[in-house]
Amino acid sequence: MYELSAEQREAAAVMRRLLYAQLPSRALVVVAQLGIADMLAEGPTDIATLAERTGTDAVALARLLRSLAVFGVFEEGAEQVYALTPLGEALTSGHPASALPSATLVAGQFGAAWDQLLETVRTGQSPFERSRGISLFTHMEQDEELRAVFDDSQGRGLALELDEILRAIDFSGYPTVVDVGGSDGTFLRKILEAHPGISGIVFDLPGSTSLQAERTARDPLEGRYSVATGDFFDSVPAGGDLYLLSHILHDWDDDRAVQILRTCRTAMSDDATLMVVDLIAADRGQRDERLHTAALMDLYMLSLFGGNGGQERTAAQVEVLLGKAGFRITRVDALPSGMNVIRAVPAA
Numbered sequence: 609m610y611e612l613s614a615e616q617r618e619a620a621a622v623m624r625r626l627l628y629a630q631l632p633s634r635a636l637v638v639v640a641q642l643g644i645a646d647m648l649a650e651g652p653t654d655i656a657t658l659a660e661r662t663g664t665d666a667v668a669l670a671r672l673l674r675s676l677a678v679f680g681v682f683e684e685g686a687e688q689v690y691a692l693t694p695l696g697e698a699l700t701s702g703h704p705a706s707a708l709p710s711a712t713l714v715a716g717q718f719g720a721a722w723d724q725l726l727e728t729v730r731t732g733q734s735p736f737e738r739s740r741g742i743s744l745f746t747h748m749e750q751d752e753e754l755r756a757v758f759d760d761s762q763g764r765g766l767a768l769e770l771d772e773i774l775r776a777i778d779f780s781g782y783p784t785v786v787d788v789g790g791s792d793g794t795f796l797r798k799i800l801e802a803h804p805g806i807s808g809i810v811f812d813l814p815g816s817t818s819l820q821a822e823r824t825a826r827d828p829l830e831g832r833y834s835v836a837t838g839d840f841f842d843s844v845p846a847g848g849d850l851y852l853l854s855h856i857l858h859d860w861d862d863d864r865a866v867q868i869l870r871t872c873r874t875a876m877s878d879d880a881t882l883m884v885v886d887l888i889a890a891d892r893g894q895r896d897e898r899l900h901t902a903a904l905m906d907l908y909m910l911s912l913f914g915g916n917g918g919q920e921r922t923a924a925q926v927e928v929l930l931g932k933a934g935f936r937i938t939r940v941d942a943l944p945s946g947m948n949v950i951r952a953v954p955a956a
C-alpha cells in the first residue's frame with residue numbers, strides 16, 4: 609500500500625481534474641456541433657426528441673447531457689426532459705456574448721491546432737506555418753468561412769469586455785478613433801454608440817473588412833463609422849486622435865509587435881494617443897486565480913502561433929515594446945476582470 613500525505617492526495621486529485629478538463633470541453637463542442645442549445649432555446653425537450661432531431665443515440669446523448677447538467681449547463685427534469693440554464697444559454701446563437709462561434713473554432717481548425725501542441729512545442733513553429741508555410745491570418749485571408757467564424761467569435765468575446773472598458777475609460781476626449789485590427793468593428797461601434805460626437809475608422813485585412821460591406825451599407829451610425837483595408841505592417845490610416853490596438857499585440861512576437869506600433873507611430877500626430885487593450889499576464893511566480901484566463905489564452909496563443917509568436921504580456925513587457933517604438937506610457941488601467949488598458953503618447 610502507498611502512504612499518501614494529505615498534500616500528495618490533494619495534488620494527485622487536482623492533477624486528474626486538470627488532465628480530464630478537456631472532457632467537458634469536448635462535450636460542449638459536441639453540444640455545439642449538434643445545435644442542442646439552440647433547440648433547447650425553443651423550450652425544454654425530452655431526450656427522445658433531441659436524439660431524433662440530432663440523429664444521435666438517445667442513451668449516449670442522455671449521458672452527455674446529464675454530465676453537463678452536473679456542471680450547470682442544463683437542468684434535467686422528470687422523464688429526461690432537458691432545459692437550458694443561464695450557463696447553457698451562453699452556447700445559444702442568440703446570446704449577445706455567445707460562445708457558439710468559439711466552440712465552432714474549437715470544433716474545427718483551432719481545435720485541430722490544439723491537437724498538434726506536442727509538435728508545436730517540439731518545433732516552436734505554429735501548425736499553420738508547418739502545414740502551409742503561412743501565418744494564421746494569411747491562412748484566414750484564403751478561408752472566408754473560417755474568417756467569418758473568427759470575426760464572430762472575436763466580436764462576441766468583446767461583448768463580454770466592453771461594458772467594463774467603457775465604464776472605466778473616458779473616450780470622449782478622442783473625436784476620431786482608428787480601431788487598428790478592428791475585426792468586425794464591435795469595439796468601435798460600441799464607442800460610437802456611447803459617444804455621438806465621435807467618429808471612427810475600423811482598419812483590418814481585406815478578408816475581414818469585406819465581410820462588413822453589407823452591414824456598413826445600412827448603418828445606423830450615419831457616416832460616423834467607416835472601414836479601411838490594409839496591412840498594419842505597411843501603414844494604417846492617418847488623422848486619428850486615438851489609435852486602438854485591442855487584442856492585437858498578443859498575436860505577435862516582440863519584433864512584429866514593435867513593427868505594428870511603429871506603423872501606428874508613423875500615422876499619428878504628436879498629440880495623438882495610442883491605447884493597447886490586452887489581458888494582464890502573470891508575472892513570474894504569480895498564481896492568482898484571476899490570472900487563469902490570461903494563462904489559458906497564452907496556451908491558446910502558443911497552440912496557434914508557436915513558441916515565439918503570439919503571447920500574453922505584463923504591463924512592464926508592453927512598456928518595453930512601446931519604448932522601442934517611440935512611445936511613453938501615460939496611464940495603465942488594470943480592470944477587475946483582468947484586462948489592461950494602457951495609454952501611451954509619442955515620446956518627446
Ligand SMILES: C[S@@+](CC[C@H](N)C(=O)[O-])C[C@H]1O[C@@H](n2cnc3c(N)ncnc32)[C@H](O)[C@@H]1O
Nearest residue numbers: 745762789790791812813816838839840854855
Ligand atoms: C485577435 S483579432 C482582434 C480583433 C479585435 N481588435 C478585438 O479586440 O477582438 C486580431 C485582428 O488583427 C487583424 N490583423 C492581423 N494581421 C493584420 C495585418 N497585417 N493588417 C491588419 N490587420 C491585421 C486580424 O485580421 C484580426 O481581425
